[in-house]
Amino acid sequence: MKKYRIVLLLLVLVISISCTVMAGELKEFDVFISMALPDYPGSTIIGDIIREETGVKLNREYLVGDLETKVGLMIASGEYPDMLVGAHFTDKFVDAGVLIPLEDLIEEHAPNIKKYYARHMKSLTKEDGHIYYLPQQAIPYGAGERRYPAVGFFINKRVLKEAGYPVIKTFEQYFELIENYQKKHPTYKGQDTIGYLSLYDSWRNFATNNGPMHLIGYPNEGAFLPIKEAGKFVIRPYNGGFVEHYYYQKLNEMYNKGVVDPETFVINYDQYLEKISSGRVLGTHNQYWQIEKAQNILRQEDPDSIMVPFPVVYDEAVEEFVRDTPYVQTTQGMGITTACEDPVAAIKYLDYLISKQILIQWGIEGEHYELDENGMYYRTKEQQKLFDDPNWVRDKFGREYFYDAFPSLIGLDENGNSYMDRRQPSMIYGGSTDSEKEVMDVYGIKSFTGLYNDPRPGEEVPYYPLWTITLETGSPAQIEKTRLEDTIREYVPKLVMSSPDEYEDIWEEYTDRISGLMEKQIKVYQERIDWRVENWGSE
Structure with missing residues (x-):
């Protein structure tokens, strides 16, 4: 027995020493991620597997405060992590010479990236011939369906239900429903009902400013619209146009009636989400990814208050094509910096x-998840219940810490399964909550995307979207762009919050100010669009 105890003690000692050595051998990478997330909890289901199989530990720094300010401070300091993603400011790091070229590393050390990003390599290659970062959500084989469209004018389910679930087509109809409901129900759970809430926090103000583009029936292109004329995409402005005039005048009317939240231009993003997740907001316009966290809370805690999207236009005669053509977000992604001492190990980690x-x-x-007889993935009710809990998915399962900012895949795999679980064909409707299904059933759809037209038929748009074109930092076009954005940021609150009899004077002042702030941008965007059509047309 004594001998057995000694052997057992030695075995435990060996295991302990082995574990200590393994822990000491973990390779560490510092990573900046342009998202506001809690610190990594240290251990998650998938995180433990990834660490064990790669021997890599990530020291993550998440965004605190304003992203543009953070990016500027990082570049000014010259101190960088090993890897970073800077959202739509990532190209600032390219312009500053911070990110290293990846194409040779991919060719030699990243067979999975090479395989799954193959169809995107042209669009990821800058005009100098280099690839500097890998965007999230590559589409290796083909796009799949999704439960929610990318963008919409969202309306609270309670409003729809009381009105008998109408199909909302125009901006006038949208606000008529909201205004009437708010009059009948001025409070919700002891708080004032908010008729309409806009988001105007820092760079996220596109949630408000892009409204006119969608009212015209276009998907998200950015600050200008490439309109096909005589077989060529021609850049046209919509700022200063009659639809923008109509849009802000309608918001002005609703603001003065008390429908638009008086705090809409002063709250930050977290406060915006908090208000929506309270269930008392009746309408908002945004990209779905910006309201998804609040929507997930509503799905679980207040299902009758979920937000339902519609492709609202300014006139019923307008045919909407608001749904995105599938694309890869070529303006942002994960890059390896000049500070990284072992870029080979870094690219191998991303490849893993x-x-x-x-x-x-x-x-x-x-x-x-389970596998059915046809090789299709599905979840049981018990499994789906876990994944319906966003806190469990983040803090226990660990997905957000290894997915949202890192190179990843969407669309359908070669075997027909969706890479994204919530977009699995059988689970879009099947995995919806009872509240979501109730709405879908009334409208005769299997996803909320079914409320929208398909992307514009028969039209190849190899450049898409325009907003993925970035202007060189410090260039005349970029300086003009900044001045235009500053002017819009100054005048939109004025247009919405002024008294109705002041609106036209402020509009005239606004259009005078922006009239000379578009020419240089249009020239560069047109050149870049033409180049993309010529060079990416076969992708």
Whole structure:
């Protein structure tokens, strides 16, 4: 027995020493991620697997405060992590010479990136011939369906239900429903009902400013519209146009009636989400990813207050094509910096993450998802209940810490399964909550995207979208763009919050100010669009 105890003690000692060595051998990378997330909890289901299989530990720095300010401070200091993603400011790091070229590293050390990003390599390559970062959500084989469209004028389910679930087509109809409901129900759960809430916090103000573009029936292009004329995409402005005039005048009318939240131009993003998740907001316009956290809370805690999207236009005669053509977001992604001492190990780590998309997005077979007789993934009710809890998904499962900012895949795999679990064909409707299904059933759809037209038929748009074109920092066009954005940021609150009899004077002043702030941008955007059409047309 004594001998057995000694052997057991030695075995425990060996294991302990081995574990200590393994822990000491973990390779560490510092990563800046342009998202506001809590610190990594240290251990998650998929995180533990990834660390064990790669021997890599990530020291993450998440965004605190304003992103543009943070990016500027990082570049000014000259101090960088090993890897970073700077959202739509990532190209500022390219212009500053901070990110290293990746194409040779991919060719030699990243077979999975090479395979799954193959169809995007042209669009990821800058005009100098280099690839500097890998965007999230590559589409290796083909796009799939989604439960929610990318953008919409969202309206509270309670409003729809009381009105008998009408199909909303115009901006006038949209606000008529909201205004009437708010009059009948001025409070909700002891708080004032908010008729309409806009988001204007820092760079997120596109949620407000892009409204006119969608009222015209276009998908999200950015600050200008490439309109096909005589077979060529021609850049046209919509700022200063009659639809923008109509849009802000309608918001002005609703503001003066008390429908638009008086705090809409002063609250930050977290406060915006908090108000929506309270259930008392009746309408908002935004990209779905910006309201998704609030929507997930409503789905679980206040299902009758979920926000339902519609492709609202300014006139019923307008045919809407608001849905995105599938694209890869070429203006942002994960890059490796000049500060990284081992870029080979870094690219191998990113390549590993690409190879583990089913683990990251679905989990472990038999524990988090099942396989049917046709090889299709699905979740039991018990499994789906776990993944309906955003806190569990983030803090226990760990998905957000290895997915949202890192290179990843969307669309359908070669076997017909969706990489994104919530876009699995059988689970878009099947995985919806009872509240969501109630709305879908009334409208005869299997996803909220079904309320929208398909993307513009028969039209190849190889450049898409315009907003993925960035202007060189310090260039005349970029300086003009900044001046235009500053002017819009100054005048939109004035246009909305002024008294109705002041609106026309402020509008005239606004259009005078912006009239000379578009020419240089239009010239550069036109050149870049033409170049993309010529060089990306075969992708």
